[in-house]
Amino acid sequence: MTRHVIARADDIVPGSSRIVTVAGREIGVFNVGGDFYALANRCPHAGAALCEGFISGLVGADGPNQYRLERKGEFIRCPYHGWEFDIRTGQSWCDPKSMKVRQFSITVAPGETLVKGPYVAETFAVQVEENYVVLDL
Numbered sequence: 046m047t048r049h050v051i052a053r054a055d056d057i058v059p060g061s062s063r064i065v066t067v068a069g070r071e072i073g074v075f076n077v078g079g080d081f082y083a084l085a086n087r088c089p090h091a092g093a094a095l096c097e098g099f100i101s102g103l104v105g106a107d108g109p110n111q112y113r114l115e116r117k118g119e120f121i122r123c124p125y126h127g128w129e130f131d132i133r134t135g136q137s138w139c140d141p142k143s144m145k146v147r148q149f150s151i152t153v154a155p156g157e158t159l160v161k162g163p164y165v166a167e168t169f170a171v172q173v174e175e176n177y178v179v180l181d182l
Contacts, residue, residue, distance in 0.1 A: 047068075049067045049068075051065045051067065051074060052065070052074070054081075054153045057074060057075075057076045057081070058076060059076045059077070059079055059118075060076065060077075060100065060118050061075075061076055061100075062074060062075040062076070062096060062100065064086055064094075064096050070085070071085075071086035071087070071094070071096070072084065072085060072086060072096075072149055073085075073095065073096025073121070074151060075096075075100070075121070075132045077118055077119055077132055080133075081151045081152075081153060082132050082133055082148070082151065083148065083149040083150070083151040084096060084121070084130070084132065084135055084147070084148055084149070085147040085148075085149070087146075087147075088123045088125065088130075088146070089137070089144050089145065089146060090123065090125075090126060090128050090137075090139075090140075090144065091123075091125050091126060093123050093124055093125035093126075094124065095121060095123050095124075095146060096121065097124055098121050098122045098123050098124040099121070099122045099124070100118055100120070100121055100122075100132070101117075101118075101120050101121075101122050101129070102114040102115055102116050102117035102118060102120060103116045103119070103120055103129075103138070118132075119131060119132055119133060120132060120138065128140075128144075130145075130146050134148070135147065135148040
């Protein structure tokens, strides 16, 4: 598995997302309440750029005309047909038995763990020979 640094954690604030291209593939990275999730930017229903859709919650009801918004910021709505997908799991809310968006593993790592030192620049031997500077390569 190859690791790709895509952003600073502070650059994707809670409730927002960013679409990145990694190895030729568009992936939406979402910050849901401080936790990060990554989904393929392709709706499995009709191929839309899913991660460009509206981030929303789930509408629940206790009875007729008694609506409430639940799980705010945890769903992405496809910009083509409005199908909703759970950002945390990729599961379709419209067709949960057969439709799911591909998820990718994502973590937050301290910068110093991404590249280990010691940091050593490449050096070359230099010597002076009768008024000429010579670089050994």
